[in-house]
Amino acid sequence: MSIISVKNLTYIYNEDMEDEVIALDNVSFDVEEGEFIALIGSNGSGKSTLARLLNGLREPTMGEVLVSGIPTTDSKRRFEVRKSVGVVFQNPDNQMVTTIIEDDVAFGPENLGLPSEEINARVDWALECVGMSGHRKGTPFRLSGGQKQRIAIAGVLAIKPKVLVLDESTAMLDPRGKKEVMDTIERIREKEGMTVIMITHFPEEASRADRVIALDKGKIVIDEPSHTALADVERLRSYGLDAPLPARVAYGLKQRGVELGEIVTARELAEALCRLK
């Protein structure tokens, strides 16, 4: 059974009103355990709405979302859904519930009703995962954006969800903060084998994923392994998306008659260029 199964999902804001907006239109896909998926789409493509639907923060207008077989609309079992799917949002300041880092990370496990020793162990583990153990007793206010976002990730990790959803979690960060967070996510994936769904509009970040799902005007337009999805510059452009820079370079060269093949990462580009001579 898929860990998350999205079936014919439609979500409409302000239904039957003048300002009705169809955010998601008949979207279906399955997420298997251990996958690393990048969900990309331009502004208003419905990707952030999708994040809130995956753990039942919003209820589908039509269709359903199943988490380990449990529909997110089942209010009696919603707690199980939230335990399985942890969402990290865009603004780290709006995810901190308190002013001491360890208290903030403990918030999730406390809600699970765990004994105090277990909570303590999880806080240690989660902070270790994001590389912030040294700040345990500190306050988040003096930290950089990247560090704050890593604390927010630790807060979700401490719940030990099966799936980690990152809703544009790097969008408000500077390049260094972005890299910090991306490296952290990759490390967690390697160490814990966690399923990750990363919502982003940065194509470079999407290239780290195994599979890319692209949304345009609420519909899925691409659902492919990340390499083939991101190498197709023209198709991405038609959906208002930018391919990663190396892919664009290869595309530009191809138009001038230099065929390099399917290229997504800087390393591939470098190797292909070296083979030219």
Place this chain on the structure above:
Amino acid sequence: MKDISFGQVYPVQSPVHRMDARTKLIITIAYVVMLFFASSFIVFGIIAFALLLVIFASRVPLLKVLRSIRFIIFLLIFTFIITVLLNKGMGAEAEIATYGYYLSFGPFTICGTGLLNAGKLSTRLILIVVGPTMLTLTTTPMELTEAIAYLLAPLKLLRVPVHEFAMIMSLALRLIPTIMEETDKIMNAQKARGASFDHGNIFKRAAALIPVLVPLFVNSLKRSEDISDAMESRCYRGAKGRTKMKKLRYRVSDIFAYIVVAVFLFFILLTAYNWWNWAWVSMITFV
């Protein structure tokens, strides 16, 4: 970021920081009660001295604590002036006989009794702000939430949502610096468009704040929605099934603190009422 001492913990280790949050909360309440019963400068001095001892024990820099006064500086000046000007004391002759002066112009007067009363009022105001600041400087919002929920627990019988109430308090404290920062940002944005906040009379200045308050209010609503989403995503469902990492625990020192404060409170009440008409009590309450 601006340094805001109100509502934020000063992160050091000290006996005051380690004290049980419930003890600190109750002591703070007792402290405020004492201030209302204190009526002479000597008694205020005794309370201030006790507070000073607590501040030193907490290892929070004195300046940091005193900085909380600047939030009420205008209130302080305003109440002082009004109290002085409107207090007629014991009347012109008696005032001149006691203090040697009595100035009056129109409906206003300046006299010894008025100055004395205004001084006491200001002292009380300052102490009322500084004391509770010590509570927030030495107690984490989570501990405070727990303590408030604990003290209000009897209200649960009346179906009052005690946990939720305490959580709201704690979130409010948590958001003070974030909202301050945001106010700053919006003010700068409005300044960049030519708004001015330090020109004109008080009404013009107040009117100039409207373009700041409106976006601030709208943003706060949006922010509260985001925070509630984040909290729910982290399995929050109120007090139901919730446990704590750090449990509140009374130590021997807490019992000791309670006794000391009880004795102190009794002493202050004694100075206020002087049940047994002791001479030394009237001496220290004279000024």
